Amino acid sequence: MASTKNPPPKEKGVSIIDKNLPSFGSDKQLEASIGKQVRIARKNAGVTLQQLSKQSLLSASMLSKIENGQISASLKTIQLICHALNISITSLFKQHDKDVEPTFIKSGDGLTIERAGSDESRHYQLLGHTVGGSLNVEPCLITITSRDYEFPEFQHKGVEFIYMLKGQMDYYYGTKIYHFKKGDSLYFDSDKPHGPKKIISDECQFLTIICTNNSD
Structure with missing residues (x-):
């Protein structure tokens, strides 16, 4: 009997694989902006903090602090949240600063x-x-x-x-x-x-x- 071959998967998004990820720093305005967008995305998805905690493998306490702009989330943490909510990482930054600074990437540093x-x-x-x-x-x-x-x-x-x-x-x-x-x-x-x-x-x-x- 001939074996069947599964079709290749469709592209479903982006996930960070660099394990040495930097944090976003101590900019309180940025933290507050990210937290606000996380809360909006969570409510739009119709999930509670406890449900998001299970889906993202992050504690509800940490998620609450992120939503309230009380802590600076690492890029890995943000990736876990975005994956659980099925949103892009960049969507969390869309309300932060109307004037976007240029992004300069050195060769090989992407x-x-x-x-x-x-x-x-x-x-x-x-x-x-x-x-x-x-x-x-x-x-x-x-x-x-x-x-x-x-x-x-x-x-x-x-x-x-x-x-x-x-x-x-x-x-x-x-x-x-x-x-x-x-x-x-x-x-x-x-x-x-x-x-x-x-x-x-x-x-x-x-x-x-x-x-x-x-x-x-």
Whole structure:
């Protein structure tokens, strides 16, 4: 009897995998802003502090202090809360400071993140984010070092831009396939299935910029 092969998973979001994560510091305004957004997201989800505590594996006491701006939460703690509430990390910052400072990232210093299907041959670096109002922008540098990688299917809200920096690959969008070489780009609505179809060179590197509307 022929065995059936499970389809690759769909992309479901971002989780931080860097274990040496910094805290957000002692800015009381930032702490209060994050806490307010956590409380709003929790109430919108219809969960109590006790329920969120079970889902996030954080104590209800700590969650209460975060919501009231009494403590500075680490990035790992915020990631656990966002995962439990099914919201993006950047959504917690959208009301903090109308004037967003520029984000300068030195080469190789982007925040390492994990997406569905990630392993040692598929590396993501988040290069910053724009928050404020209804717009959310996430630029990410993706490096793939295996031709045999089995890709998940991506499908999400918003629009996306891809710019090829190194190597060659075939990339599908819906029923179409695009052959990428260095310098090629693609801009599309990301609500259709899309993703790398075939890696042609030993190493591929490309920039993706995903824009979503937080009010959706």
